[in-house]
Amino acid sequence: MQMDAPHGPEPNPAHAYTQQRTHTSDSARTHTPRRTTPCCTMMPQPKNIIDLSQPLATDKVYACEGHPRFNVCCILHVSNGTFATVHSLALATHTGTHVDVPYHFFADGARVGALDLALLTAMPAVVVGLRAKGPREKITRDDPRPYAVRMQHDIWMGCSPLTRRG
Structure with missing residues (x-):
């Protein structure tokens, strides 16, 4: 080609x-x-793509206590005669929009490099409202069950559950 x-x-x-x-x-x-x-028109076109990523800003708190805060610093800038503008980034793995891979919870779990990207794109999704949960309250597998019953579908099979929290 x-x-x-x-x-x-x-x-x-x-x-x-x-x-x-x-x-x-x-x-x-x-x-x-x-x-x-x-x-670009030869590829199969999805019906609807929703970008779930959130912008990063230095004045927001993204990570858990003890994690480094997000910071961006301009190291080089073309206005000073350099070839390119270069920034330094500092952030924790849980800063902003991210994917929790099995390794995050299990010592022998798959790392992000082993994930098939098809798992993260063009997947049907279900929005699960969990606004009643507290800021650091654990979400359990049973919390979205009322949605699955109402939809007559097991949302954990073939769909990506997207949680909406307060």
């Missing part, structure tokens, strides 16, 4: 690249490149 830059004075960012495909003619059996639709 070969990628080409678009032609024309002002390319549309959504069509930044087009894909070159090799087309085989049945009669001549020759290969001729054929320009097709942009790559």
